[in-house]
Amino acid sequence: MSGDQPLPQSAAPTTEPGDLTPELIDTDIWTDEMVARAGIPVVPVPFVTVGGGIGSFVTVDYLRIYGVPAQQIVVLTGLDVPWQSYEYLTRVSQIPRTERLRSDSQSRPDNIWGFPSYALSEAFAAKSLKEFLWPLWNVFTEPILTNYFTPRAGQAFSTMEKEMNRIGYLQSVRKGQVRMVRRRAGGGYYTILTPPAGAAPTKRIAYQSQYVHIAIGYPGLRLLKDLQDYRERYRDPTKVVNAYEPHEQVYDQLRIRPGKVIVRGGGIVASRVLQRLIDDRDKYNLRTEILQVFRTFYTGPHGKNVFNRRPGGHGWAYQGFNYPKSVWGGQLKEKMAKLEGDARAQAYEEMGGTNTPFRKDWLEQLKRGRSQGWYREMQGAFDSLRPGPNGAGVVVAMSTQHGALEEYADFVVDCTGLEADIRESRVLADLLDHSGAGRNPKGRLDVNAQFEVIGTRSRPGRLYASGSSTLGGPFPGVDTFLGLQISAQEIADDLARLGFVKRLGPGRSIAQWWRWARNRPI
Amino acid sequence: MLPTLNGRLQSRILVTAILGGIWTLIITPVLPTGAPLGESYKTTFIILLTVIVLGVLWEFLYHFLQQFRWEKDWPTSWGLFTGINEGLLIWLLINLGWIPGVGQVPGWAFVIQFCTTWFLIWAVQNGPLRVPFIRWRFNGGRFL
Ligand SMILES: Cc1cc2nc3c(=O)[nH]c(=O)nc-3n(C[C@H](O)[C@H](O)[C@H](O)COP(=O)(O)OP(=O)(O)OC[C@H]3O[C@@H](n4cnc5c(N)ncnc54)[C@H](O)[C@@H]3O)c2cc1C
Numbered sequence: 154m155s156g157d158q159p160l161p162q163s164a165a166p167t168t169e170p171g172d173l174t175p176e177l178i179d180t181d182i183w184t185d186e187m188v189a190r191a192g193i194p195v196v197p198v199p200f201v202t203v204g205g206g207i208g209s210f211v212t213v214d215y216l217r218i219y220g221v222p223a224q225q226i227v228v229l230t231g232l233d234v235p236w237q238s239y240e241y242l243t244r245v246s247q248i249p250r251t252e253r254l255r256s257d258s259q260s261r262p263d264n265i266w267g268f269p270s271y272a273l274s275e276a277f278a279a280k281s282l283k284e285f286l287w288p289l290w291n292v293f294t295e296p297i298l299t300n301y302f303t304p305r306a307g308q309a310f311s312t313m314e315k316e317m318n319r320i321g322y323l324q325s326v327r328k329g330q331v332r333m334v335r336r337r338a339g340g341g342y343y344t345i346l347t348p349p350a351g352a353a354p355t356k357r358i359a360y361q362s363q364y365v366h367i368a369i370g371y372p373g374l375r376l377l378k379d380l381q382d383y384r385e386r387y388r389d390p391t392k393v394v395n396a397y398e399p400h401e402q403v404y405d406q407l408r409i410r411p412g413k414v415i416v417r418g419g420g421i422v423a424s425r426v427l428q429r430l431i432d433d434r435d436k437y438n439l440r441t442e443i444l445q446v447f448r449t450f451y452t453g454p455h456g457k458n459v460f461n462r463r464p465g466g467h468g469w470a471y472q473g474f475n476y477p478k479s480v481w482g483g484q485l486k487e488k489m490a491k492l493e494g495d496a497r498a499q500a501y502e503e504m505g506g507t508n509t510p511f512r513k514d515w516l517e518q519l520k521r522g523r524s525q526g527w528y529r530e531m532q533g534a535f536d537s538l539r540p541g542p543n544g545a546g547v548v549v550a551m552s553t554q555h556g557a558l559e560e561y562a563d564f565v566v567d568c569t570g571l572e573a574d575i576r577e578s579r580v581l582a583d584l585l586d587h588s589g590a591g592r593n594p595k596g597r598l599d600v601n602a603q604f605e606v607i608g609t610r611s612r613p614g615r616l617y618a619s620g621s622s623t624l625g626g627p628f629p630g631v632d633t634f635l636g637l638q639i640s641a642q643e644i645a646d647d648l649a650r651l652g653f654v655k656r657l658g659p660g661r662s663i664a665q666w667w668r669w670a671r672n673r674p675i
Numbered sequence: 676m677l678p679t680l681n682g683r684l685q686s687r688i689l690v691t692a693i694l695g696g697i698w699t700l701i702i703t704p705v706l707p708t709g710a711p712l713g714e715s716y717k718t719t720f721i722i723l724l725t726v727i728v729l730g731v732l733w734e735f736l737y738h739f740l741q742q743f744r745w746e747k748d749w750p751t752s753w754g755l756f757t758g759i760n761e762g763l764l765i766w767l768l769i770n771l772g773w774i775p776g777v778g779q780v781p782g783w784a785f786v787i788q789f790c791t792t793w794f795l796i797w798a799v800q801n802g803p804l805r806v807p808f809i810r811w812r813f814n815g816g817r818f819l
Binding site for chain 2: 292294482660
């Protein structure tokens, strides 16, 4: 009997059985004994995908179609359905089910072939000749006479639901929050899930798998420093909002009392917010005044030479999708795949940046606002925010090309991105600290062309990632439906090379498509 | 479409040869050529071959024009409309007698063959081809 003799399990006395032990937390590569010592139940399964959003869904869809049985796949997620996070973000940022998304007709998360495209499906579901012809005309003449065809949010969700049921996706779902993924001595990985309180006898469950796929979407909301400072200092979350947060109250208030809104940003979310403000203005005869602030202000077409000119004007850069279209399959996809390091980072700079699609209705609204004097745009960067006189409204101090300036507004709607550092996600931070993952030239998770996270291999297992946390890799279009599908295809083909599943050749592809077309389960 | 130069050439050659070949086999007997079937097949297949050979040259021009587009894409409608310049050139060459092995071809026979073949290839490349070849659209139109 002696208190100074370390106990064999050396676990902190507070650790309950089935929880992470300090030994596990501190060890990069886990042995089966360590996990057993902690009392964490182990569930073996060949393939685990973490996140359960659209990225996980399309990856599972590919694997199921390639021939992996549902029992060999586990999806670890807090979501009930794969589009839940996405639908939330689109709804708050002003894209309800009836509005159109930003991606093109072939970007169908419910259909790995992209045929028939959304436009074709919309046409054949039409109830009138006009509704039949319009989508077809649109895809035929885009982007020359018309803007790119984009599907309605509702169409994307209902078709995903159908595919989710067809492939029996929910069979593979296990609810909970993933805490970490660690390499396993002897190959493969352990993925630690924290199930919802009371749902399982232990605090954690370990999924032991050969392959892991991480698709956790946005690591977090990025509130720019000025915004964060304002929130912390003045404890006021109502007058200064981020567009990705629920902010209906702004529109409600403007209906009660006329007001001025500062919209910051020049991306599609800014476009949507402006559209909502102006639609409301028209519909309820409001007197809303709008000032839009662009950090980078484009006065016209821009780009380094005649071969690289992007349209722009009145502050905006116009581009159908978040990158030039051919990053999803053509010249720019091929070019980017060959670039590394600084050259890659610079190419990202040139093609990306904030931009919005060119849509006639939006342009018309802004033109009207400009000529009637209730909409104004300017170049500027926020320095600080403070409450207005007597606590009403907000005063924004800005630096502009013409010097410092202050603007008063009743509300500030910040439409800058969801670009939090990958460390904001505990799972990704843990990968960086314990599993050999590194950062790419844009600071996100470094993946190779097969979407394997470089440095994390645990032979014969592999760890893959897709979605926004991998932006900056050899393929730029990652954070889109089509990009997630391209990643999924690369992953499925890589797994086929490893012998986990059979590669999908033309014959089986046609057979599988035919099943899809008749909505036959697999 | 999002072609690369290599993808353009591969798609042009393979799709025109295989799909166009099958279509030529089917349609030739009903074309108003006024010639015996053997003779007609010879003519229609040489025309198809011309679409491929000249097409390879055209693709270089299209690729060059594509460089002026920020998106580096090739709009769907252009894929159809380029049939006009290509068709007219071949018709001109036939009438100048510059296509070896092809003599007089009745206008309607040419128009029907060329337009249906062109339309078929265009339509298939803009959709159904993605069903057997799931990697084709992500690889700039390359098969290999
Ligand atoms: C407003 C908006 C509009 C967009 N519009 C389009 C569009 O029109 N077309 C297009 O192609 N793309 C669009 N995108 C981009 C992209 O396609 C979507 O964001 C898509 O949902 C990304 O899928 P994902 O799987 O990467 O992330 P998500 O769908 O967000 O799913 C990731 C899930 O992982 C969960 N998660 C995170 N950490 C853990 C953890 N530790 N354990 C368990 N679960 C975890 C998250 O809660 C989340 O639910 C849009 C994005 C936004 C924000």
